[in-house]
Ligand code: KG4
């Protein structure tokens with residue numbers, strides 16, 4: 001074994017503080033095989049804090065990151081049985097995300113890196129999500145490229161062609177709201193909290209998915225772009241009607257109908273994307289990829305089209321520090337043209353643009 005690395009990953013792009021320490025090495029006889037040992041993966045969720053506001057409040061998020069970063073890092077080091085001087089690099093999300101949250105993470109990471117005299121690696125949060133599908137004890141991520149990837153989170157809904165590590169082409173994206181935002185907004189209108197996705201999924205289990213026929217905007221138009229604002233408005237209009245009706249189980253039925261509509265919209269666009277690119281594999285990642293119904297719908301689609309589907313384990317779909325540490329490992333080991341130009345936060349950093 002050669003080139004063993006101990007990497008600290010720091011994620012603070014939105015409302016979760018994620019800290020992880022991994023040990024990685026690359027096999028001498030196979031430079032494409034990466035061995036991964038997860039020493040620690042800590043998460044401080046701010047869900048309760050933002051719940052009463054129905055969404056993430058940026059100022060509160062930054063303050064909470066500041067509170068959590070040091071104790072969480074100490075816990076991760078303790079759990080890994082490591083002195084900080086043994087870390088070989090520090091990786092941090094520098095975009096896209098909330099500016100204040102990103103700055104809090106980057107300043108903390110930069111201070112730590114300077115004090116320990118270790119390299120600091122900026123990571124694109126979206127690339128972190130995409131590469132999280134390859135988190136395995138023995139991984140050969142390089143062999144899986146090129147592949148089609150669907151990124152579904154609170155901030156993004158994108159269809160991307162991943163050509164190699166560090167090289168991505170955006171094929172389509174939402175022209176308005178993301179899927180996560182749509183679930184969050186509908187949950188709020190139903191009188192529930194944030195994040196809405198898991199709540200909608202739970203309600204949908206007892207609902208009739210055929211009860212409401214919601215619109216599927218851009219299904220046939222706009223290439224691989226998607227749109228969710230018309231769907232969101234239609235669902236909210238139905239909720240207002242239901243509130244004054246004496247229909248039973250309407251919340252479950254709304255949730256089930258919404259989840260089914262979103263899933264069939266995604267399946268339709270992904271079918272087109274597979275045909276267009278001729279790809280033989282699909283990676284689905286991001287917070288919404290934890291949804292069982294969406295996982296099953298896409299899994300059935302891929303089975304029918306003989307496409308190899310990769311999904312991160314559910315607990316790694318949401319934001320976490322492990323995917324940031326892992327992306328730093330893959331980029332520094334396997335990306336031929338890897339370089340760090342500048343260390344700054346990029347709240348709107350596209351996955352198609354280099355660091
Ligand atoms: O990737 P993520 O943790 O943060 C961003 O980068 O945005 O995604 C958060 C989003 C939220 O909108 C949340 O409602 C959604 O993921 N989500 C889900 C589920 N779990 C989280 N959506 C649908 N079903 C779920 N089980």
Ligand code: ZN
Nearest residue numbers: 153287318319
């Ligand atoms: Zn995310």
